[in-house]
Amino acid sequence: MTTPDPADRVLARASLAEGNPTGWFEQLYTAAARGEAKVPWTRNVPNADLAAWVRPGEGRRALVVGSALGDDAELLSSAGWAVTAFDVAPTAVEAARTRFPESTVDYVVADLLKPPGEWHHAFDLVVEIINIQAMPRDFRAAAIASLAGFLAPGGTAVVSEVAEENVAPEPGPPWPFSRAEIESVAQDGVRLVSLETIRDGSRYWATFTR
Numbered sequence: 528m529t530t531p532d533p534a535d536r537v538l539a540r541a542s543l544a545e546g547n548p549t550g551w552f553e554q555l556y557t558a559a560a561r562g563e564a565k566v567p568w569t570r571n572v573p574n575a576d577l578a579a580w581v582r583p584g585e586g587r588r589a590l591v592v593g594s595a596l597g598d599d600a601e602l603l604s605s606a607g608w609a610v611t612a613f614d615v616a617p618t619a620v621e622a623a624r625t626r627f628p629e630s631t632v633d634y635v636v637a638d639l640l641k642p643p644g645e646w647h648h649a650f651d652l653v654v655e656i657i658n659i660q661a662m663p664r665d666f667r668a669a670a671i672a673s674l675a676g677f678l679a680p681g682g683t684a685v686v687s688e689v690a691e692e693n694v695a696p697e698p699g700p701p702w703p704f705s706r707a708e709i710e711s712v713a714q715d716g717v718r719l720v721s722l723e724t725i726r727d728g729s730r731y732w733a734t735f736t737r
Contacts, residue, residue: 534564539661539700548666549615549638556618569595573602574656576687576725576732584608587651590677592639593658597623600632608652613637639670646677648737653677653684657730660688660701667708675717675735683720684735686712690724709733 535555542551558564577599584607591600594612596619604610610632614620623634637643639658659670678684691703706722709731713719722733 534558535567536700538564548662549640552614552661553616553618556616556622560618560622566595568657571596571598573598574687576730577654577656577685578602580685580732581606582652582683584652588649588679589652589654590646590650592653592655592674594623594634595619597627597630597632597634599654599656600634601627601630603652603654604630604632611635611646611650615639639673640666642673642677648676648679650677651679651682653682655684656687657689657701660704662700663702664708668711671708671711672714675712675714678717678735678737680716680737682737684712684717686731686733686735687725688731690729690731692724692728704731706731 538551538554555564555566559566581602584603586607586609589603589608589610591603591610591612594600594614597612600610600612612623612632613635615638617636620634620636653674655674659667662670674684686709688704688709689701691705709722710719712733712735717735717737720734720736722731724730725732
C-alpha cells in the first residue's frame with residue numbers, strides 16, 4: 528500500500544501549480560487548527576542550534592524570518608533582543624500572539640518575497656532557519672535577496688537550511704540547498720563569515736555580516 532503524501536507536500540504542490548509559492552503555508556496552518564493536518568516544523572521549543580548559538584541582544588533589533596508559533600522569537604527576546612518576527616501565514620502569527628500574550632515580540636504578517644520597505648538594512652540580527660528551503664529554486668533568488676537586504680551594517684545574519692550535498696533526494700518540500708545557494712546570501716555588501724555542516728552533515732549553518 529502506498530503511503531499518502533503529508534498535507535504540507537500536497538498543499539505545496541497545489542499552491543505551486545497555481546504560481547503561488549507561499550500560499551500553502553496559511554492553508555496548512557488553518558488545516559492544523561482544525562485538526563486535519565500537522566505542521567511538521569513546529570516543536571513548541573526553540574531551534575536547538577539557535578539556542579546553542581544565541582548571543583546577548585542588549586536592546587539591538589532582531590528579525591526572525593518565518594516565525595511560525597514564536598519559539599525562536601521568544602528565545603531571542605529572552606536574550607535581550609528587540610525582536611520583530613514575521614510569517615506569511617496570518618493564522619501562525621495569531622497563534623504566536625495567543626501563545627505568548629505578554630510578549631514584547633512584534634509579531635507581524637509579511638511575505639519574504641515582498642517585504643516592507645522600512646526593513647531594508649534595519650536589523651542587527653537576522654535569523655532564517657529552514658524557511659527558504661520550502662520554496663522551489665525559481666523563487667529562491669528573490670527570497671535570498673530580501674534576506675540579505677534586511678541586515679544592517681555591522682549586523683549578523685544566521686542562516687540554516689538542509690544541505691543538498693549530504694541528503695538523499697526526495698519529493699519536496701523541502702528542497703535542500705546547494706552550497707552555492709547558501710553562499711549567495713553574500714550579496715549587496717553582505718559577506719560570508721562562516722559556513723559549516725551540522726547534524727551529521729545534514730544541515731548548513733552559516734553566518735554573515737555587512
